Amino acid sequence: MDYAGTSEDRIIRARCLVVPPDSTGAPREVIRTVDAIDPRGPLIRTLEVGVCGTDIQIVAGTEGQLPASADEMVLGHEVLGRVAHSSTPGVETGQLVTCVVRDPDPVPCGQCRRGRPDLCSNGSWKERGIRELDGFMAEYWRAPADKLIPVPEELIHLGVLIEPASIVVKALDTLRTMDERLGMSDPSGHTLVIGCGIIGLLTTAFLRFAGHKVTVVDPAPPGSVAAQAATSFGAEYQSHQLVPGDMMTEQMIAAHRSIIDAAGVAFLPRLLATHGAENASCCVIGLPSGQHAEVDGGALLGTMVKRNQVLFGVVNSSRVHFEGAIELLREVDAAWPGVIGSTMTRIPFDRFREAFLPHARAGAKEILVFE
Known part of the structure; x- marks a missing residue:
């Protein structure tokens, strides 16, 4: 995708799922605009997002915290995406990625300073799609390069499970x-x-x-x-x-x-x-x-x-755990081919309400597909 034109040419309209929910109890679909070129980090096009119990509880209003001075928050913290545009060294356009969920305390404690915000002791951390930060249930999003985790292409079928x-x-x-x-x-x-x-x-x-x-x-x-x-x-x-x-x-x-x-x-x-x-x-x-x-x-x-x-x-995880998860998922999938994949129910984004309805699920995990 070429973003070499004027600033208007670079504006992307992205569909997103946000809370608070609508009158039916489902997330609301909204359109947000994204500038493809932004110094705050590479632009990521979402491929898949997992729907978990935490998401269900946030929609129900029993968990979650909206960003400060905002009246809505984009859901989603389990993601697999592809870099749509990057001017950051080490992050290549077309690369498959996932993203860590938690941002450290702005006044970092000792754990945050050593790269372990998952063990933050100050309690002022933020989490994407959960607490005070927009999440990944959007067609496009961006994050600082140091938050992105490269995913091997051979793991594209399980990459959305890296966070859990x-x-x-x-x-x-x-x-x-x-x-x-x-x-x-x-x-x-x-x-x-x-x-x-x-x-x-x-x-x-x-x-x-x-x-x-x-x-x-x-x-x-x-x-x-x-x-x-x-x-x-x-x-x-x-x-x-x-x-x-x-x-x-x-x-x-x-x-x-x-x-x-x-x-x-x-x-x-x-x-x-x-x-x-x-x-x-x-x-x-x-x-x-x-x-x-x-x-x-x-x-x-x-x-x-x-x-x-x-x-x-145990809650949340750090970069080292994401990297360990990639290796273990690859090894387990090689030892038992297709078993984990058989538990995933993929739902097109246009039918997103199905993932949030109380029903007997066909598999162990429901995935929203954005392609």
């Missing part, structure tokens, strides 16, 4: 660090993964690729696309709705020293307090949505102390 995969990479790295207290260099041989959405599936795939045993529990029936994918990775799949007081639920928690909650189970701390295993490490990735649970803080802390347990949460 980066969260999994961070979670597993943190879990390994927690296990160092036990004199172990990696997680235990058998991990319980709660939830079979895309985060749960990527967690399962990465653990299985590393040779670990995995049990996945999710309410979806064994014949669902996600369940079949988990089984293809060699995991044990159990179709079960975790319920407090249920014997099977309690046995699952008691039998696993490593637990990854990719679904946001609000009453999980209660289960850990009563049935958590010795030396257990529990990582929470998913945010509870519409769930409420009372927890006996004294019982939880007492169990954690007496049984040497760790309960921690």
